[in-house]
Amino acid sequence: MNRILIFIGKLIVKILRLFKRNAGNLPGIVLWHLTRGKCVKMFRVDCPIIAVTGTNGKTSVTNCIARLFEKSGRNIIINREGNNLDTGICSLLLRYCDGAGRVKADMLILETDESHVPVVYSQLRLETLVVLNFFRDQLDRNGEMETLIQKINGFCKTFEGNLLLNGDDPNTARLGMANPANKNVRYFHAEPYAYATKEIFEASEGRFCPFCGEALGYEYYQYSHIGKFRCGKCGFGEYEPYITASGIDLEKPVFTADGHSYSPKLNSIYNIYNMTAVAGIAKLYGIKPEITEDVISNYTVNNGRMETFMLGDRKAVLNLAKNPVGANMTLRVMNEMNGEKELLFVLNDNVADGLDVSWIWDINFSIFRDVSRVVTSGTRAYDIAVRIKCSGYPAEKITVCPELDGAVAELAKTPGKKFVIANYTAVQPTRGALKRYSHRAGGDHE
């Protein structure tokens, strides 16, 4: 039976390729139906699997972990394009397996959607699970936060492999209690950075202890609900970190973890957390320190995550923000830079974004510092304009240009630093518009 399914799957991949179509998901969807939802069960994977999940940062961390092993000379398989559902992983494995479904590699590194962790790894044996964070994200599509955490928690109850958890996020740290018999639970942690606060700064989840319902106490907040927390009643949050980021300086940027100093290219606190997770995996798997340093120091992304464009002589930094946490972080990075700047915010409400845009009201725009002008664009350009206006920002400094090329031209017409925030489906069109402008104005795309 397996051989037949795999034959069918591979055939679909071949046909799609023949027509030069992307075989990222469709073969998996077909097999999902043929197997009644067990579309990865037919593969035989003998090598270790590392999975990375969480709301923000999955793609970055998955890619970095893959590089750790690649540079150590291992033959790895990774879902680089971010096809992170069971059907996407099925399509990926179809490309690499033999006729019997045997997958040949030294290691599988798989970015896995939060809600699909139990689905995929009830069928494939997982060695290590990295959980980065849980934030409110596209609520109307994924259902409620607690349901999601419960799903993964249910999986963790019987999981005996390595669990590397963000110890500064109560939503992920609680997974460490799911299976008291699992001796392989580890936490990564970060000491406060220069902009850590005593009071919570942005709307967030997980304000109450999941075990006893008490309000959680925080020594400091790094961003959103991420920080050094502890439950005063039951002691949740008391653990010995496996790896700790300290000496964090985002101006350089630099941080130290496990006795090694790292100079990442991306200067945000959430990148520090991501890279600490990467360093944690390196430590766990005994990767040579020079390789880890090389990976962390050279990792950068060209997919709208702090990506730089030159609009003539004006530098613009684009960042994806698919939820309030991402947007708040970008606003912080913007504020932490000196001098006046202008912001372009592109907001779409396509199906993949979640049809609802009310999450923009959880963005704390009142922190704006030295923002001299705002341009808004996208299918919900007016919604974001209203949101920014009601935060107290002067309406006369807001220009609405629903059409993107027009919005980029509007942004570029004045000198100075530019920031661009785009939500999920807006990122690629925004990159396109920025590149087109760059091309016309003779700027570079770094």
Add this chain to the structure above:
Amino acid sequence: MNKIKILHMYADMLDLYGDSGNMEIIGYRCKMRGIECCIDRYSVDSEMPDFSAYDLIYIGGGADLEQQHIAEDLQKCRQGIKSAYDNGSFLFLICGGYQLLGRYYKDADGVEIPGLGIFSYYTVAEPNRKKRCIGNIVVKTNITGRETEIVGFENHGGQTMGVETPFGSVVCGHGNCTGSSHEGYFEKNVIATYMHGPCLAKNPEISDYVISYCLNRKSDAAVVLPELDDALELKCRQVMVERLVGKQEGK
């Protein structure tokens, strides 16, 4: 009397779909007019406030779990909220807040959570958890004396029945029940609705109705609010109404 006092209940637990934004909007529109707007918060374990001292009591919506959590605490406030309402305080209630002030909320498992029973409507959750009323919604309302189409976003499993005086009629979307013709509940000092978005973001007339009511409830001389430049809000709503109502006609 250029001041309004607001009590925002359970802000830390009931804040779905930007519901707290409603308070930011009321605060903004007051500030632009030099009206002092004081917003106090009440949550589980807070000291019992003097509800009647507030011009406006606001409760947002939350996930089921959080809603159950507060239902019990809310019972403790029943007498206070009831007398405030009887004395003319304004009640502004979204989603969960709307449901919990009715007679009861029966959840998807058939468990009945008693409401405050201040209003006679009641809510029964759609037993199929996947069949929720989700999406953008356009409602035609007359509460300001002028027919207005307002826009929000709804996401609820609860089907609210027994409403005699709705907030408005549904132009596009679901409203109180799946495919129903009416949305929300209304009295001169009550707006209860499933509209998130937040509800007031694109609907300045509704914000101003609430603010005027609060300012004028104790005085005979009617204060007329100075106009604000609502060009962005109105354009924002127009874009959505054209998109949604146009779509519906095309069906």
